[in-house]
Amino acid sequence: MKKLIRLTVNDREYDVAVLPNQTLVDVIRYELGLTGAKKGCEMGDCGSCTVLMDGKPVNSCLVLAMQAAGRKIQTIEGIETENGLHPVQEAFVQKGAIQCGFCSSGMILTAKSLLDKNPNPTEQDIRKSLSGNLCRCTGYQHIIEAVKSVTP
Amino acid sequence: MSEYNVINSRATRLDAPAKATGKAVYIDDMTLPGMLYGALLQSPLAHARILRIDTSKACKLPGVKSVVTAKDAGLIKYGVSPARYDETLFCHDKVRYVGDEIAAVAAVDLATALEAVSLIQVDCEELPAVLDIDAAMADGAPVLHNDYPGNVCAEVHAEFGDVEAALKTCDLVRTTTFKNKRQDAAFIEPQGCLANYDLSGNLTLYSSTQVPHYVQRTLSMVLQLPIGRVRVVKPYVGGGFGIKAAANHMELAACLLSMKTGKPVKMNFTREQVFTYGRARHQFIHTMTTGVKKDGTIVALKHQCHLDGGAYSSFGIATVYYSGSLLGGPYKLPNMKYDGYRIYTNKPACGAQRGHGGVAARACWEQQLDMIAEELKMDPAEFRLKNIMVAGDVTCNDLNMSSLGMKECIEAIRDGSDWKSKKGKLPKGKGIGMACGFFVSGAGYPIYRSDTYHGTVMVKLTEDGGKALVYTASAEIGQGSDTTFAMIVAEAMGIRLEDVRLESGDTDFGVDLGAYSSRQTLMTGHAAKEAAEDVKKQVLDVLSKELNVPVSDMDIRNSFVVFKKDNVDFSGLRTRYIKEHRGWTDNPQSGPLTFTEAARIAYLAKGSIVGTGKYKPPQLGGKYKGAAVGTSPAYGCSAQVAEVTVDMETGQITVDNITDAHDCGRAINVTSVEAQMVGSVSMGLGEALFEEVKFDNKGHVINADLSEYKIPTMLDMPSVKPIIVESDEPNGPFGAKEVGEGAIMPTIPAILNAVYDAIGVRIHELPLTPERVWQAICDCQKEK
Numbered sequence: 031m032k033k034l035i036r037l038t039v040n041d042r043e044y045d046v047a048v049l050p051n052q053t054l055v056d057v058i059r060y061e062l063g064l065t066g067a068k069k070g071c072e073m074g075d076c077g078s079c080t081v082l083m084d085g086k087p088v089n090s091c092l093v094l095a096m097q098a099a100g101r102k103i104q105t106i107e108g109i110e111t112e113n114g115l116h117p118v119q120e121a122f123v124q125k126g127a128i129q130c131g132f133c134s135s136g137m138i139l140t141a142k143s144l145l146d147k148n149p150n151p152t153e154q155d156i157r158k159s160l161s162g163n164l165c166r167c168t169g170y171q172h173i174i175e176a177v178k179s180v181t182p
Numbered sequence: 183m184s185e186y187n188v189i190n191s192r193a194t195r196l197d198a199p200a201k202a203t204g205k206a207v208y209i210d211d212m213t214l215p216g217m218l219y220g221a222l223l224q225s226p227l228a229h230a231r232i233l234r235i236d237t238s239k240a241c242k243l244p245g246v247k248s249v250v251t252a253k254d255a256g257l258i259k260y261g262v263s264p265a266r267y268d269e270t271l272f273c274h275d276k277v278r279y280v281g282d283e284i285a286a287v288a289a290v291d292l293a294t295a296l297e298a299v300s301l302i303q304v305d306c307e308e309l310p311a312v313l314d315i316d317a318a319m320a321d322g323a324p325v326l327h328n329d330y331p332g333n334v335c336a337e338v339h340a341e342f343g344d345v346e347a348a349l350k351t352c353d354l355v356r357t358t359t360f361k362n363k364r365q366d367a368a369f370i371e372p373q374g375c376l377a378n379y380d381l382s383g384n385l386t387l388y389s390s391t392q393v394p395h396y397v398q399r400t401l402s403m404v405l406q407l408p409i410g411r412v413r414v415v416k417p418y419v420g421g422g423f424g425i426k427a428a429a430n431h432m433e434l435a436a437c438l439l440s441m442k443t444g445k446p447v448k449m450n451f452t453r454e455q456v457f458t459y460g461r462a463r464h465q466f467i468h469t470m471t472t473g474v475k476k477d478g479t480i481v482a483l484k485h486q487c488h489l490d491g492g493a494y495s496s497f498g499i500a501t502v503y504y505s506g507s508l509l510g511g512p513y514k515l516p517n518m519k520y521d522g523y524r525i526y527t528n529k530p531a532c533g534a535q536r537g538h539g540g541v542a543a544r545a546c547w548e549q550q551l552d553m554i555a556e557e558l559k560m561d562p563a564e565f566r567l568k569n570i571m572v573a574g575d576v577t578c579n580d581l582n583m584s585s586l587g588m589k590e591c592i593e594a595i596r597d598g599s600d601w602k603s604k605k606g607k608l609p610k611g612k613g614i615g616m617a618c619g620f621f622v623s624g625a626g627y628p629i630y631r632s633d634t635y636h637g638t639v640m641v642k643l644t645e646d647g648g649k650a651l652v653y654t655a656s657a658e659i660g661q662g663s664d665t666t667f668a669m670i671v672a673e674a675m676g677i678r679l680e681d682v683r684l685e686s687g688d689t690d691f692g693v694d695l696g697a698y699s700s701r702q703t704l705m706t707g708h709a710a711k712e713a714a715e716d717v718k719k720q721v722l723d724v725l726s727k728e729l730n731v732p733v734s735d736m737d738i739r740n741s742f743v744v745f746k747k748d749n750v751d752f753s754g755l756r757t758r759y760i761k762e763h764r765g766w767t768d769n770p771q772s773g774p775l776t777f778t779e780a781a782r783i784a785y786l787a788k789g790s791i792v793g794t795g796k797y798k799p800p801q802l803g804g805k806y807k808g809a810a811v812g813t814s815p816a817y818g819c820s821a822q823v824a825e826v827t828v829d830m831e832t833g834q835i836t837v838d839n840i841t842d843a844h845d846c847g848r849a850i851n852v853t854s855v856e857a858q859m860v861g862s863v864s865m866g867l868g869e870a871l872f873e874e875v876k877f878d879n880k881g882h883v884i885n886a887d888l889s890e891y892k893i894p895t896m897l898d899m900p901s902v903k904p905i906i907v908e909s910d911e912p913n914g915p916f917g918a919k920e921v922g923e924g925a926i927m928p929t930i931p932a933i934l935n936a937v938y939d940a941i942g943v944r945i946h947e948l949p950l951t952p953e954r955v956w957q958a959i960c961d962c963q964k965e966k
Contacts, residue, residue: 070453167421171901171902
């Protein structure tokens with residue numbers, strides 16, 4: 031039996047009918063059409079479905095849509111500013127931190143969340159914070175350089 | 183300062199903004215009206231005879247639109263190498279591994295499709311399974327394929343020179359055996375596809391593939407569709423590394439279901455299915471005997487290799503050849519003998535993965551060469567330099583090193599890592615090691631026998647003159663090929679990168695064999711350059727007539743027409759151009775003639791300006807059986823130094839840093855070259871330290887997920903110092919050649935050699951888990 035919930039995603043409110051076992055990633059992707067969050071494993075291992083919930087990165091494949099009701103969700107589609115790309119997005123573009131791009135949404139959101147809390151992270155801070163986001167293309171080096179290059 | 187305007191620089195990738203904002207469309211982001219969802223029934227048994235398949239309950243489930251089995255699909259055999267087509271879309275007589283495909287369902291949603299799959303009844307007689315090479319080769323072992331008794335899928339025997347005679351002349355002969363473990367490529371995007379068979383009988387498959395062209399051919403053949411009816415389109419792809427380089431069952435099943443239902447059908451692999459489909463790196467067991475003179479000259483290599491192939495051939499015929507042929511260089515080696523055997527086992531098929539066939543062989547040999555250098559009391563760098571090939575050398579198996587910066591790579595890592603002050607001087611538990619490697623810049627021949635061009639490219643100028651549009655069927659899978667080709671076109675035409683738009687990955691755009699064997703930069707790059715030069719010539723020809731200036735006195739640079747002699751009056755052309763664009767805000771007022779004006783004038787004279795380019799390799803060396811595997815128009819090469827710390831109490835290895843030099847010919851996009859280099863190190867590091875697909879005794883993968891199959895995280899990757907060594911490859915566009923696979927070759931052996939330097943024990947089996955390293959340290963202490 032579906033239940034109507036109200037989701038706040040990228041500052042917009044959506045009323046959606048969801049099943050109790052429906053994950054947040056499925057609702058975001060297939061009901062709301064926000065396909066920037068990717069599904070790489072559906073087990074919370076890869077981080078490609080990362081979204082920010084009340085500012086904290088979560089694997090949206092491990093969050094039930096119903097658990098997200100009343101929380102503030104931010105996806106990759108919601109971080110661009112009036113001036114264009116968010117500084118973290120811009121840094122990823124400029125530093126060559128994107129290859130296949132499948133991890134990029136999650137990687138960028140996790141990095142944003144880190145920088146929101148800690149605008150001057152050390153390299154080890156960056157490595158620890160982003161270690162839950164897997165990337166098979168880059169070897170991470172350009173990603174680390176990108177995050178380092180974002181100045182407060 | 184580079185002599186080039188566009189290439190040989192750091193360009194921002196064309197696709198980066200779309201990928202940074204979540205707007206880039208991957209396969210699972212696509213929907214079509216009326217779309218159905220498909221699911222596969224896969225075997226839970228490793229080896230069984232199929233007695234009866236009953237789909238009646240599944241068919242009756244509300245919401246189910248079609249259920250298909252071998253009865254519907256037919257029994258047309260396919261695979262990768264036409265010489266070993268050993269798969270059918272669905273199993274009909276036997277299942278041969280856990281995951282073998284038996285049936286597929288299309289339904290209104292995924293939950294219904296999955297429920298229907300669970301309702302299909304299959305009666306089986308379980309057969310004994312063979313799960314490793316020894317079991318498969320034992321006398322009286324159960325046979326997977328009746329056509330291949332003894333479970334030998336393929337064997338290779340090749341000898342160049344006279345190895346036995348040569349070994350007798352050697353001062354030092356050493357033999358070692360080495361084994362790696364079965365890999366998973368662990369790209370982050372699982373395979374997926376969306377098939378659409380329309381009312382006119384045309385089939386379009388959107389798929390997460392590296393090879394739209396080969397998928398198109400396989401679909402046409404297996405589904406018996408008339409020529410010209412199949413189109414394959416690749417959206418953005420979340421990595422492939424070789425595994426997505428052939429048509430898979432899911433693609434075929436989705437197409438069949440779409441044909442049966444007349445509706446679009448979407449299917450995705452789960453992460454578990456990525457593992458059970460397999461097709462990644464084989465397990466190799468290498469035994470190598472190398473003979474050298476006491477001055478360090480390498481004289482002969484005798485090499486035997488067994489590959490655990492899994493249940494079907496996939497790329498395995500090429501793999502078993504590559505694992506021998508890729509040792510022909512980069513050292514001068516006059517005598518080489520190779521005996522390779524690929525063995526069928528009741529596990530998912532193995533195939534091609536980054537560094538196809540050569541990675542474990544390279545690891546085995548480069549470690550052995552280090553052992554020999556030590557016995558000869560030679561520095562490993564000096565030993566390698568003594569034997570190194572240079573540009574113009576041809577290997578004993580006829581691989582022509584038309585450019586080879588191998589020596590420069592060794593020198594670069596030696597000096598860049600401070601090797602001389604570290605080698606042999608680090609404290610216990612710290613180590614430094616080096617290794618080399620090389621790889622093809624594209625397979626010299628297509629997978630099927632054909633005179634086809636390997637790549638065609640079309641460049642069309644927009645009729646308003648504003649942009650050059652590039653159409654290529656090549657596959658951007660994350661490596662940055664779209665940007666590379668746009669840069670090549672811009673350079674060859676003399677226009678700015680921002681004046682180029684590019685569309686790729688669609689079989690309607692032409693022929694391109696796709697992203698495998700590190701072929702696209704060289705091969706598609708050639709075709710792109712030729713198409714761009716064609717367009718440029720057409721524009722200049724028109725200008726020449728209009729202005730009465732010889733073509734040889736004109737050029738295009740930075741999107742402006744450059745006249746070599748002064749006082750060319752083009753005001754008439756400018757006036758005409760501006761008249762054509764009344765009211766537009768960006769009309770040229772003064773200054774030199776723009777490319778846009780020239781392109782518009784050319785269109786007014788000739789209609790649409792379209793240039794075409796094509797490439798196929800020239801006749802390549804090697805007349806012996808199997809010479810087609812390994813021959814390439816060019817070879818990239820690399821050398822790496824790894825520094826490690828080993829915890830002597832626990833066996834835990836930390837890779838502290840890697841110094842990495844690669845000869846990619848002329849670097850087109852420097853950032854992308856470095857990205858391939860560091861990415862290769864990452865994959866090699868994972869294979870060296872953690873990665874192993876594990877099975878239980880019934881043939882189930884027991885770590886079919888990304889928590890138990892461990893790939894490097896950001897905490898595991900060391901700092902990598904990439905050093906690009908440029909050569910000018912005569913067979914490459916602007917001198918360019920590969921980087922995507924050669925760059926992985928030295929990583930594992932560099933780490934192995936560094937670990938030895940740290941702990942004083944050689945380890946001949948991967949991965950270097952703490953347990954294995956700790957055990958090796960203990961065994962060594964006991965011996966003492």
